[in-house]
Amino acid sequence: MGLSTTERKLRIRRRIRKVSFGTENRPRLSVFRSNKEIYAQLIDDNKGITLASASSRDKDVDSKGAKIEVASNVGKAIAGKALKLGIETVAFDRGGNLYHGRVKSLAEGAREAGLKF
Numbered sequence: 001m002g003l004s005t006t007e008r009k010l011r012i013r014r015r016i017r018k019v020s021f022g023t024e025n026r027p028r029l030s031v032f033r034s035n036k037e038i039y040a041q042l043i044d045d046n047k048g049i050t051l052a053s054a055s056s057r058d059k060d061v062d063s064k065g066a067k068i069e070v071a072s073n074v075g076k077a078i079a080g081k082a083l084k085l086g087i088e089t090v091a092f093d094r095g096g097n098l099y100h101g102r103v104k105s106l107a108e109g110a111r112e113a114g115l116k117f
Contacts, residue, residue, distance in 0.1 A: 013096035020093045021045050029078065029090040029117065031106055033097050038071045040078040040106060042090065052081040071102040075109025082115055089116045 003011070022028030027042040039055040054077040056063050056070045061077050063070050082090065090110075097103045111117070 009096035011096075016093055016096065020091045022091055025087075026089050026091055027051055027082075027087060028093050029110065029115070030093045031095050031097065031103055033095070033102055038067070038074055038102055038106060040074055040110075042078065042082055042085075042087065051085060051087070052078065054078040054081060067102055068105045071105040072109035072112075075106040075111075076113040078106075079110040079113030079115040083113070088114070092117045 002008075020028055022043045022045040024044050024046065027044050030041045030043055032039040032041075037056045039053070041053045042051040043049070044051055054061060054074050056074055058074075058077065061070070062073050082088075092107060094103050094107075099107070107117075
């Protein structure tokens with residue numbers, strides 16, 4: 001008998017968090033994906049605070065169209081907020097999700113807008 005989907009995702013998330021650590025100069029870009037929405041946060045793990053966040057529910061993010069397009073817009077929004085804070089490089093944390101689809105689209109949108117990771 002194998003692991004359930006949530007147990008497997010939690011195990012992957014723990015494995016990622018062992019190596020992905022956010023500092024003030026290079027925060028962790030954490031991605032959470034639900035069935036309908038997608039969320040991104042810039043986190044300073046030293047202080048335990050969120051520096052900036054963006055989601056598909058924000059008013060300034062264009063949430064019309066396919067979920068992949070919306071995820072790309074969220075990536076561009078979080079990158080814009082990061083650059084305003086003077087942050088250029090981040091540690092990407094896919095949160096236990098596979099790197100494809102909406103998570104990949106968010107990452108590529110953030111890279112297009114100027115973030116490096």
